[in-house]
Amino acid sequence: MKLKKISIASLFFLSGILLGQAVPESPKGIKANFSMRSIEAYQENSQNKLEEFYEYLSIYSSETNVELKKQIRENILAMADAQMRFRDFTKSTQPEIGFIEFLSKIENKSYRFEIKSGQNSRELGLNEWVNSYVLVVSNQQIRTEFEVNQIIRFEPLEKKFGSKSKTVWEINLGDIQN
DSSP: HHHHHHHHHHHHHHHHTTTTTTOOOOOOOOHSOOOOHHHHHHHHHHHHHHHHHHHHHHHHHHOOOOOHHHHHHHHHHOOOTOOOEEEEOOOOOOOOOEHHHHHHTTSSSOOEEEEEEEEEOOOOOEEEEEEEEEEEEEETTTEEEEEEEEEEEEEEEEEEEETEEEEEEEEEEEEEEE
């Protein structure tokens, strides 16, 4: 069972790493570097990344093995900005908290997170867009639905491969807007 969870966690982590694509050295924004068809493909991939992110949160919330939990937490933090403001899906009284605080709140509480429906914004910023989705949060017998608007950042990142370097673009999860 532990091997299966480690395999799933490793697979999700590797799929997140492989989303980058080499592009020319012109980081002036996504519209300047990609066709609309490519941007739409990346937006679709961002929806998959959100689903992967919430699957990780579900595993993290119920996992008891300390080492596996540590690896899952690292994978979660690689997908999202640790400094982002995050909606507190555990209470309705406090609308927004820090992401690290949220991770502490769900730890060992067996929360389940599932995206019920979602869509990408047609409006693009320089290096971001907004994904809107309905998130179902379950804990014991309580099931709550939240309408969420989350910023998705698509940013260039300089990576070195030996003596060569390339610019790759990476999808990162940003703040949740209220």
